[in-house]
Amino acid sequence: MKRMLISGLLILMMIFTLSCEKKKKITAIKIAYSNNAFDIAVSHVIKTIIASQTKLNVDLLEMPEEDIAKSLADGSADLSFSFWLPNTSADQLNAYKDSLEFISEYYNDIKTGLAVAEYMPIGSIEQLNSMDSQYPREIVVFDTSSVLTKSVSDCIDRYQLANFKIRAFSFEPEMLTYINHKMEKVEPVIFATYQPHWIFSSMKIKMLTDNQKVFGRPEKAVIYARKDFSKDLKQISAFLKQINLTTADINELMKENEIQDADPKKIAVTWMEQNVDKINLWINKAIDSKK
8 A cells, every 4th residue: 555655646746746847936825725624624635635745835724714715816825625606605706706717626415504403303494483482592603704604594584483593603613512512411402514524423413404495405515726726737737626525535534623632634644545546546537637
């Protein structure tokens, strides 16, 4: 396995080195991401692959979800894996569409919506109004600036959820700790989330049916970059176009990152070493696409 890793990644090194041999010397790239389990997992893996095999400095820039497209448009970031289409990221991408470059899709089955503990006797958003009035009528979210949180506000209005309010946490781990605490006490808990996510294999929860499609249909995770990214870094762009992650990949990465004191950098390195064949396939397809 060690030999396969070195062999495959030496090819990758050649690709990336060639991509930087141009009049305009590029020595660094910046990847923008938001602070949720999905973004953290994906961004660290791609950073690790690029940084470990090139002379490029690769930095991760954490920022609010709503600022990511702007950061690409003004050049303060070069690349992001944080966009979901056709619903979640549509508005911010449209606002800067003339200053951005679409690279590719890399995952095609994201679902967003409301989830509850399995022991709650409801299966759809409409049924939330039937909850016993003695319980707090709250929907838990993280990151008040996110589109998912804004969709929760729309959901409350569209479904006429009487007296429901949003309870917001700054970070996703804080929200998940609160949810786990409520479930340990077998109390009602309603929260905004997305799939794939490691919590569906670690907690007994279920998504509520969204008959009015407030949260939209399944989405695709896509890569966008600053304008002229592919022109400046042709081979890196060719490689990025081949990335195709599975639900198993993302669930594994997110779950590892949520372990207490987890180091996303080490997790990304381990994943890379354990997925040599997958990475080599992306590399070979990138080479073939440039012939």
